[in-house]
Amino acid sequence: MDTILYKVAHLDQVSDVQVLIHYRGPGGGSIMAGKVKWVTDIEKSVLINNFEKRGWIQVSDNEDWNFYWMSVQTIRSVFSVDTGYRLSDDQMVNHFPNHYELTRKDLMIKNIKRYRKEIEKEGSPLAEKDENGKYLHLDFVPVTFMLPADYNLFVEEFRKSPSSTWIMKPCGKAQGKGIFLINKLSQIKKWSRDSRTSTFMAASSGKEAYVISLYIDNPLLIGGKKFDLRLYVLVTTYRPLKCYMYKLGFCRFCTVKYTPSTSELDNMFVHLTNVAIQKHGDDYNHVHGGKWTVSNLRLYLESTRGKEVTNKLFDQIHWIMVQSLKAVAPVMNNDKHCFECYGYDIIIDDRLKPWLIEVNASPSLTSSTANDRILKYNLMNDTLNIVTPNGEIPDCRWNRSPPREALGNYQVLFDEEQAQSENAERDLRSRSGQSLGPRGTRANSVRPAPATWK
Amino acid sequence: MMDEGSELSVTIGQVVQRLKGTHLHSQLERQAKECLHRPEIKLECLKDDVRNFLKKSGWERKLQNAVYRELHVHLAVPPQHMKEPLAYMRKAQASWENRILKSLNSMCTELGVPLAHKRSAQEQKDLINKWNEMGTDEPDLSHFRPVYAPKDFLEVLIGLQNPNHDCRDRAGSRCHWGLIQVPLSVRGIQDMREAFPELGLMAGQLGVDDHTHVPPDLFETEHVRIGKRVVSEQDSAAAQQYSRQGCPTGLRADLWALILNSTNEPEDVMHYDQLKSAVIIHDLLVDNLIYKDVKLTASNDDYYFVFEDYLYQVLLCFSRDTAVLEHFSYNSATPPKSYIRGGQGKEDYAVVYPPNGVIPFHGFSMYVAPLCFLYNEPSRLYRVFREMYARYFFRLHSISSSSSGIVSLCLQFEKLLQTHLPQLFYHLREVGAQPLRIAFKWMVRAFSGYLATDQLLLLWDRILGYDSLEIVAVLAAAVFAFRAENLMEVMSLAAAEAVLADLSTLKVMPLLQIFLFATAT
Numbered sequence: 011m012d013t014i015l016y017k018v019a020h021l022d023q024v025s026d027v028q029v030l031i032h033y034r035g036p037g038g039g040s041i042m043a044g045k046v047k048w049v050t051d052i053e054k055s056v057l058i059n060n061f062e063k064r065g066w067i068q069v070s071d072n073e074d075w076n077f078y079w080m081s082v083q084t085i086r087s088v089f090s091v092d093t094g095y096r097l098s099d100d101q102m103v104n105h106f107p108n109h110y111e112l113t114r115k116d117l118m119i120k121n122i123k124r125y126r127k128e129i130e131k132e133g134s135p136l137a138e139k140d141e142n143g144k145y146l147h148l149d150f151v152p153v154t155f156m157l158p159a160d161y162n163l164f165v166e167e168f169r170k171s172p173s174s175t176w177i178m179k180p181c182g183k184a185q186g187k188g189i190f191l192i193n194k195l196s197q198i199k200k201w202s203r204d205s206r207t208s209t210f211m212a213a214s215s216g217k218e219a220y221v222i223s224l225y226i227d228n229p230l231l232i233g234g235k236k237f238d239l240r241l242y243v244l245v246t247t248y249r250p251l252k253c254y255m256y257k258l259g260f261c262r263f264c265t266v267k268y269t270p271s272t273s274e275l276d277n278m279f280v281h282l283t284n285v286a287i288q289k290h291g292d293d294y295n296h297v298h299g300g301k302w303t304v305s306n307l308r309l310y311l312e313s314t315r316g317k318e319v320t321n322k323l324f325d326q327i328h329w330i331m332v333q334s335l336k337a338v339a340p341v342m343n344n345d346k347h348c349f350e351c352y353g354y355d356i357i358i359d360d361r362l363k364p365w366l367i368e369v370n371a372s373p374s375l376t377s378s379t380a381n382d383r384i385l386k387y388n389l390m391n392d393t394l395n396i397v398t399p400n401g402e403i404p405d406c407r408w409n410r411s412p413p414r415e416a417l418g419n420y421q422v423l424f425d426e427e428q429a430q431s432e433n434a435e436r437d438l439r440s441r442s443g444q445s446l447g448p449r450g451t452r453a454n455s456v457r458p459a460p461a462t463w464k
Numbered sequence: 465m466m467d468e469g470s471e472l473s474v475t476i477g478q479v480v481q482r483l484k485g486t487h488l489h490s491q492l493e494r495q496a497k498e499c500l501h502r503p504e505i506k507l508e509c510l511k512d513d514v515r516n517f518l519k520k521s522g523w524e525r526k527l528q529n530a531v532y533r534e535l536h537v538h539l540a541v542p543p544q545h546m547k548e549p550l551a552y553m554r555k556a557q558a559s560w561e562n563r564i565l566k567s568l569n570s571m572c573t574e575l576g577v578p579l580a581h582k583r584s585a586q587e588q589k590d591l592i593n594k595w596n597e598m599g600t601d602e603p604d605l606s607h608f609r610p611v612y613a614p615k616d617f618l619e620v621l622i623g624l625q626n627p628n629h630d631c632r633d634r635a636g637s638r639c640h641w642g643l644i645q646v647p648l649s650v651r652g653i654q655d656m657r658e659a660f661p662e663l664g665l666m667a668g669q670l671g672v673d674d675h676t677h678v679p680p681d682l683f684e685t686e687h688v689r690i691g692k693r694v695v696s697e698q699d700s701a702a703a704q705q706y707s708r709q710g711c712p713t714g715l716r717a718d719l720w721a722l723i724l725n726s727t728n729e730p731e732d733v734m735h736y737d738q739l740k741s742a743v744i745i746h747d748l749l750v751d752n753l754i755y756k757d758v759k760l761t762a763s764n765d766d767y768y769f770v771f772e773d774y775l776y777q778v779l780l781c782f783s784r785d786t787a788v789l790e791h792f793s794y795n796s797a798t799p800p801k802s803y804i805r806g807g808q809g810k811e812d813y814a815v816v817y818p819p820n821g822v823i824p825f826h827g828f829s830m831y832v833a834p835l836c837f838l839y840n841e842p843s844r845l846y847r848v849f850r851e852m853y854a855r856y857f858f859r860l861h862s863i864s865s866s867s868s869g870i871v872s873l874c875l876q877f878e879k880l881l882q883t884h885l886p887q888l889f890y891h892l893r894e895v896g897a898q899p900l901r902i903a904f905k906w907m908v909r910a911f912s913g914y915l916a917t918d919q920l921l922l923l924w925d926r927i928l929g930y931d932s933l934e935i936v937a938v939l940a941a942a943v944f945a946f947r948a949e950n951l952m953e954v955m956s957l958a959a960a961e962a963v964l965a966d967l968s969t970l971k972v973m974p975l976l977q978i979f980l981f982a983t984a985t
Contacts (some may be wrong), residue, residue: 233770233836234596263770297764306767309713309918313838317714381766 046403050079054375056386064401076403078103082371097347102404107343113371115221116181119154125337150330151366154223175225230358237261239356246349246410248342250426257419261302299378327364332424346406349397392418479534529700533725548796550865557796557863565800567611580748588744599772605756610826614908642878643900650876662708665981670710671922671973691715700725708929717838723928724851728844736843739781750818754779758829767917771836775829778846788820791854796864830912831857834920860908868933873907876937888948897960903940919972942979
């Protein structure tokens with residue numbers, strides 16, 4: 011009984027937020043400027059409620075629109091050469107044209123590998139390696155190969171540590187579909203035989219390409235259970251890079267106890283934390299949905315491991331997010347009509363090192379629980395507050411520097427423009443012999459200062 | 465009446481008696497013997513040298529902490545009143561126990577389940593294998609129901625009467641408007657201010673002064689520094705005093721263990737393992753109650769579901785731990801007895817059931833759940849929980865006149881509310897929403913499961929720091945004060961409950977401070 015009342019009370023908070031926005035709308039200049047016309051091909055209430063509360067008007071996609079929240083399938087046609095629209099200055103969409111450079115597993119890996127090499131060539135201290143030849147700061151994705159392209163490289167790596175477990179994922183699929191684990195070379199040989207006979211065409215066209223990654227077999231366990239982190243990052247421009255981190259992420263827990271034993275390899279519930287997978291498990295709980303807030307994680311880690319290591323972990327998570335974005339920035343089509351809200355999947359190992367697993371272009375807006383609904387409603391609300399300032403008709407030439415009050419639960423993750431001006435200021439000061447003030451020392455104490463993230 | 469001197473020597477005698485034969489005693493002896501081989505120990509001043517050695521090597525501090533614990537746990541009240549000084553309280557507790565036991569027995573008969581049975585070899589093996597994932601098991605527990613819920617217990621407390629006290633004339637404004645009708649003396653707000661000086665508006669406070677808008681240099685930095693020092697000094701008394709202003713998250717686990725003098729030595733781990741094997745050998749009826757309770761509470765909780773398996777482990781071991789029986793020397797409750805088959809009613813056949821003497825009720829697992837945030841080692845978690853139970857939590861479900869007992873807390877809550885928010889109290893009473901009917905469940909669980917975990921831990925810091933549960937009643941009243949405006953508008957109990965359904969957004973320390981120190985008296 012308690013839990014139900016509790017949820018109701020929570021939902022009340024949502025309506026508080028909604029009321030607030032409602033007040034803001036008519037008072038500002040939005041009426042004078044006309045109302046935003048929106049389209050979406052994702053019928054999710056957390057999205058639609060947010061549009062409606064702003065007094066925006068729904069139109070169909072063949073009418074004039076200002077704001078289109080679309081699926082990744084639609085973005086492809088919007089920017090395709092044949093069917094493509096010519097977007098005008100008052101139109102915005104929620105994806106970058108070639109977002110897949112970051113959000114396809116194989117391309118992300120390719121871009122990160124290229125980025126590392128570039129940094130190394132520059133002779134940057136970030137490319138520093140340890141005695142085993144591993145990057146000290148840039149080793150944040152598990153060892154990964156493309157299949158079938160990198161098969162020989164994979165075999166070479168596999169033979170170095172034959173007892174390791176690897177995870178196979180189709181490049182273009184999400185929600186845990188088509189994923190399996192292997193720990194013997196014979197398994198992968200069998201897979202390649204099977205897939206060659208059945209879907210050879212698809213494989214050669216690249217659609218059925220797989221990545222194979224070293225499986226993190228020492229994940230941090232809480233209450234004996236494995237989990238991964240889902241965090242949200244908003245990018246408003248890649249060049250210069252401006253990105254924001256959402257404070258209210260969550261941990262997704264496996265409902266089944268984690269045992270690294272190989273006999274459990276077939277039980278996907280043990281290994282995969284996707285809600286889409288876990289929902290089919292017998293133990294799935296519809297009250298909390300196996301989700302734990304990041305603030306719970308922080309409290310637990312600080313209590314059991316101490317404040318310093320916990321801060322370091324979160325600093326590192328922020329660091330790998332920025333690095334992943336910098337890795338794709340040069341190849342990203344930085345279209346001025348675009349912004350994107352990514353879902354980052356991160357696994358923490360038992361030495362409290364975070365690993366970037368993948369980035370999703372269309373993080374699920376389905377709400378599995380009442381709290382989930384509140385979180386996603388607020389996520390959309392805060393996203394819209396940043397990308398459509400004051401809820402007015404967008405102007406894609408906007409300066410992309412929202413005031414601090416407009417950030418909501420977002421915090422600035424990295425602002426290249428600001429970092430450059432700070433760098434310049436620093437140069438100036440050091441030349442004139444002034445010392446650096448206390449500014450910026452707090453967040454940067456562990457990692458190299460953001461200003462040096464190049 | 466004893467004079468102070470002789471009372472002291474009695475106390476000393478008792479402490480010495482209790483510490484004799486403990487593991488610490490034998491450790492001290494061994495250390496003293498072994499140090500004789502050391503070059504700095506001289507024969508001519510043997511006594512002083514040994515003493516110095518024990519001091520320098522930290523053993524003296526361990527002894528101090530052990531004495532401190534004894535003083536807290538066992539000698540806070542005169543020995544003749546150890547269990548409960550008031551006869552009508554003792555009687556009420558006894559009849560409540562009878563009811564619980566009857567309900568338990570009838571469940572046994574109805575379901576045809578024995579109170580205990582030995583597991584077969586195969587069952588034992590299975591349990592060993594799934595020890596770390598008992599939550600994945602889904603036995604059919606639909607027939608089991610909690611022996612009682614806080615609601616049932618509240619009815620008993622409402623019915624309490626002091627036969628020597630005339631409580632007619634209930635309409636008068638000086639009369640108590642609440643549900644609790646027994647005359648116990650509880651503190652007024654002025655006394656509270658004197659009892660909780662560290663919560664004053666001028667004192668630094670974790671839960672207030674560590675807010676992001678407050679520069680850490682004002683309080684937090686220094687407080688954390690002192691906290692580290694307290695931990696390194698290993699001084700129980702200092703840790704307790706320190707906790708009154710709140711424990712930093714990163715130091716809390718160590719500080720609480722220190723306050724409780726709860727160790728995690730190899731013999732503690734061994735003891736935990738023994739309890740574990742006791743669980744594996746015998747199946748108890750109460751196991752089903754524990755299982756059901758966890759499923760009904762923690763498993764559905766946004767904060768605690770992650771720790772489901774730890775809760776089973778700790779609570780099952782707890783039910784087998786006969787060391788818990790010790791606390792009945794100062795608990796008004798008496799451990800329930802059952803009879804071995806064939807010996808019904810014969811004293812020789814009587815055994816305490818369950819072995820620890822505690823029958824879990826609906827919500828019991830919430831006493832353990834918050835501690836899972838602090839200790840990820842089951843044996844350490846277990847020790848701290850057991851100590852917390854034997855110091856505080858037992859008082860929340862036994863009928864006594866103790867100032868930390870649930871009866872006093874209820875009365876304290878009602879008196880605070882009646883004195884400081886008479887309009888609100890009167891209104892709620894008129895619409896049939898007696899405040900205690902809402903606040904009772906919070907207090908029985910010391911707010912566990914109602915507050916956000918970080919806030920709950922800040923509250924429990926103060927329980928440990930002041931060695932008292934009174935702060936729980938103050939918080940309950942402060943919550944009503946905080947939502948008073950909305951509560952003045954409700955017209956029914958259900959509506960009042962809805963206003964107070966979600967406490968997870970509350971900030972405990974500001975509420976307490978404002979209620980205690982910024983309210984006009």
